[in-house]
Amino acid sequence: MTLLVVARPAAAQEILRDAETEALFAKMSKPIIEASGLSPNNVKVVLLQDDEINAFTAGGQTVYINSGLIEAADNINQVQGVFAHELGHVADGHVILADRGTKPALGIQILSLVLGAAAAAAGSAEGGMGIAAAGQRAALGSYLAFSRTQEATADATGAKFLNEAxxxxxxxxxxxxxxxxEQYRYGYTDVDPFLQSHPLSGDRISNxxxxxxxxPAWNKxxxxxxxxxxxxxxxxLKGYVDDPKETLQAxxxxxxxxxxxxxxxxxxxKGGYPDQARAEAAALVKADPHDPYFLELEGQILLEGGDPKAAIPPLRxxxxxxNYQPxxxxxxxxxxxxTDDKANLPEAVKVLKQAVARDDDNPFAWYQLGTAYAASGDEARASxxxxxxxxxxxxxQLAVLSARRAMAGIPANSPDWIRAQDIALTSQNALDDEKHDR
Known part of the structure; x- marks a missing residue:
């Protein structure tokens, strides 16, 4: 995939970015988003490298889909069903309303700890421990019940969106x-429904x-x-994520x-067999000489194989x-x-400036643009x-230092200077807040 891999420590996973995948997500999600009343321009579908069969939301209007879910799905309609469910969470404001589930549970837990401490102080240590344990069970039960309600609501909302789309x-x-x-495959046949965060799959199907x-769209x-x-x-995705041996078996x-x-x-x-990789890419280009994603792959393999000059024609x-997909x-x-050819630098700067202007989450593009500026002798814009x-x-810290260095070499009050100033101020405020919190 000209898969750009971006670490996201907060999510403990890596974001995989690929032009063809993002185009697929945009097309498969657009009618569902429109049916929800939200804007396709504001809802993002993000692919994570994680083999767990899962999708989730974590605030805002972003739906995260694990690579394991794509591998497990048999068709795009199944992915649309999962996406519709997650969009139900977004549209119903479930992340925003999460406190309604956690606060009562936390209250129960705190009360049980207070009562348990009182019992222990009165001389009944075992009684105090029992009260605390019972309180924790009650708190967990309260939260899980709330979670199951949210999941069932998201199911219903997602189904509504699919029908309307x-x-x-x-x-x-x-x-x-x-x-x-899968529950039966792994022996989860005797599951207590009250200890689950989601309704049981059989119940969800029935509902x-x-x-x-x-x-009307059922048989469409x-x-x-x-x-x-x-x-x-x-x-x-399988070729990129899985062990090469598994891919070649499949x-x-x-x-x-x-x-x-x-x-x-x-x-x-991925496995380090450049000749075979080039041969497979060539077979794709031969099958469709003007498929942009086949050409992208051919160029990527040539570039990462150490031949950037040969990579230029297919990538161009x-x-x-x-239309200059970022x-x-x-x-x-x-x-x-x-290529280390100065004659290529003006085109590189032009192309990369377009990329960063159209994609606000592509640090690698900024890195390459900085490299192009530095090779061109424009150290201020490289900074x-x-x-x-x-x-x-x-x-x-690096953002502040680099932004201040840029401001020193860029004409004052020009658009680039103002942008450097914004970064310096925002990043410095973040550093100050971090020191204050320590």
Whole structure:
């Protein structure tokens, strides 16, 4: 994937960024978002490298989908069902309302500790411990009941969004059935429903079946182009995330499908077999010489294999075919910089400036732009680019130093100078707050 990997310590996972995957997510989610009354421009779908079959929201209008869920899904309609459920959480404000579940539970727990301490002080240590333990169980039960209610509400809201978007709810029920089967596969057959944060999968299916099966869209087929895009993304993700041996078992050389070439190209590239990786990428380009994502892959393999000059033609075409998609533009700009040819620097600066202007979460693009500026002799704007990258990654100290260095070399009150000043002030405030909290 011209997969840009971005660490997110707060989520304890890594964000995977890929142009083709993000295009798929945008297309599959747009009608559901519109049905919810939210704007597709504001809702983000983010892919995480995590083999757990899961998706979640954590505030704002962002839905996180684990790579394990993509691998587990059989079709894009199942992913749409999961997305609709998570969007239900967003639309219903469940993260904002989380305190309604945690505060009562915390109150129960604190009260039990106070009563337990009082009992212990009165001479009944065992009684005090029993009261505290009972309180903790009650607090947990209170929170889990609240969580189950939120999950059931999100199910209903998500089903409503699917129906209003004219998308079949088969995928939603199929995925819940998949989770139900997983319980039996791993022996979770005797589960206490009151100790779960989610309703049991069987109950979720029963509660949603009538709503989804009676909708006009129930038997509506998925757009074949959308399904094709999903199968491609699933294959390339497997090649990137899984152990190369596993990928080659799933997609042996005898399999000459597009999906197999895609998966093997990433597996070979990841495993350190450049000749085989190039051959698989070449097979893809031969099958469709003007597919931008095949060209992107070919260019990426050439670039990361040490031949940036050869990577430029396919990456330039991929960039143009996608109307300068920021992630692809970043890889193209990287190739131009990596040639160490000063004649390529003006184009590199132009392409990378477009990339950072259209993508507000791409520190690697800022890093490459800074490298291009430095190689061009523009140290002040190289420092500004470093400040932008550092600020995105939470390195406030480097952001302050770089921004101040940029301000010293950029004409005062110009747009770049004002931007450097903003970064310096914001990052310095963050540093001061951190010191204050210690």
């Amino acid at each position: 004219g998308i079949s709810g088969k995928g939603m029920l199929e995925f819940f059935k998949k989770l139900y089967n 949603l079946r009538q709503t989804l099966m009676t909708a 087929p998925t757009d074949p182009k959308l399904e094709e895009a999903f199968l491609r993304v699933k294959a390339k 997609y042996p050389p005898s399999d000459q499908s597009i999906y197999a070439h895609y998966a093997r190209a990433y597996a070979y590239h 075409e991929a960039t143009e075919l996608t 992630l692809i533009s970043t890889t193209f700009g990287h190739a131009l910089v990596a 500004l680019a470093t400040a932008e990258s550092a600020a995105m990654q939470g390195d406030d």
